Amino acid sequence: MKKAFVIIVLLLSLLLAGCRGAAPSAETPLDKPEDTVAAGEQEEETIRETEEENKPAEEEKEPTEEDIKASIDLTLYPNELGEIMILMYHGIGREESTWQRSSDNFRKDLEYMYQNGYRMISLNDYARGEISTDPGYTPIILTFDDGRQNNFNLIEKNGEMVLDPDCAVGILEEFKEKYPDFNVTASFFLGTNPFGQAEYAEEKLNWLVENGYDIGNHTYSHKKMEELNSEEIQIEIGSVNNIIKEYLPDYAVETLALPHGSNPKEEFTEYMLEGEYQGERYSIIASLDVGWRPAYSPFDILTDFSSLYRVRASEINVDNCGMYDYFKLYEENKRERFISDGNPDVVTIPKRHEEYLNMDMVGDKLVYIYE
Numbered sequence: 001m002k003k004a005f006v007i008i009v010l011l012l013s014l015l016l017a018g019c020r021g022a023a024p025s026a027e028t029p030l031d032k033p034e035d036t037v038a039a040g041e042q043e044e045e046t047i048r049e050t051e052e053e054n055k056p057a058e059e060e061k062e063p064t065e066e067d068i069k070a071s072i073d074l075t076l077y078p079n080e081l082g083e084i085m086i087l088m089y090h091g092i093g094r095e096e097s098t099w100q101r102s103s104d105n106f107r108k109d110l111e112y113m114y115q116n117g118y119r120m121i122s123l124n125d126y127a128r129g130e131i132s133t134d135p136g137y138t139p140i141i142l143t144f145d146d147g148r149q150n151n152f153n154l155i156e157k158n159g160e161m162v163l164d165p166d167c168a169v170g171i172l173e174e175f176k177e178k179y180p181d182f183n184v185t186a187s188f189f190l191g192t193n194p195f196g197q198a199e200y201a202e203e204k205l206n207w208l209v210e211n212g213y214d215i216g217n218h219t220y221s222h223k224k225m226e227e228l229n230s231e232e233i234q235i236e237i238g239s240v241n242n243i244i245k246e247y248l249p250d251y252a253v254e255t256l257a258l259p260h261g262s263n264p265k266e267e268f269t270e271y272m273l274e275g276e277y278q279g280e281r282y283s284i285i286a287s288l289d290v291g292w293r294p295a296y297s298p299f300d301i302l303t304d305f306s307s308l309y310r311v312r313a314s315e316i317n318v319d320n321c322g323m324y325d326y327f328k329l330y331e332e333n334k335r336e337r338f339i340s341d342g343n344p345d346v347v348t349i350p351k352r353h354e355e356y357l358n359m360d361m362v363g364d365k366l367v368y369i370y371e
């Protein structure tokens, strides 16, 4: 019942969104045949009845595969095998430097993303292939390494501790308020000292999780993973996992940013992905490198979740591989970015990419291939 209802609501909202021209390319309005719209109206009737009478699930009519495909707007050229950028930030502060973005430039980045059809998703959702980005938009992932105080800083104001409006979280919250459909979220990769201000660590971590952000692991002592054996790897990851667990007993840390982008020796990769330290187990679903290009779609056979590419969110020393280099290539259609079909239960791809589709990641989602 719930699933059918969700799909119907989704169908309906897609149709309505199309009619209102909510899609990014307003100049290409949705050209739906009359009968599709009529079907949408019928669905609306059905929902009203259901709500009034609270009928059991069995009486709901499941939308057919054809209904679902018809709800996808191909004029937006959905391409769910296009690239997704995982942006790598470190500090956010007054001055711009190699490993610090200025607050003003960070605001510039966010404004660019919003105005150019990017919408945020969490790294955890990416790793699960759960992408519910609005139709026609491109998912983008924000990550912050090292857990610096300027990522999440509290300042005193009128005798109270409040969020610093120029720290990373302060600016993200500003954009969350300004653009509710930006879907603001980010992953913060922490070591042993989350965001300085030790007395507020517990409060900050809980606030982040309650407000739609994620916490990732950046290891205990920031060593190169390639130099560690299986036991050392488990100490490095497991100890941070346990520290975060103390603050957040119900939150599972599932992502890892590799210090210096250093991957473990191949025979030890399994200990990075699954391990145990002092009786507590950890399990990593996404492990991040440092550079140098956009990640593939999670549905692409080329994606390696144990070594995901990131793009440096900087304009200094980026060797033509910084965020704005790739933004420009997408603007000029020189690379293909992921364009969502708007339905998380459907993977829509152009036929030319069919051979790259990873059916293990697709799972029980519907595949829609178009020419």
Ligand SMILES: [Zn+2]
Pocket (backbone or CB within 6 Å): 145, 146, 218, 222, 259, 260
């Ligand atoms: Zn680091």
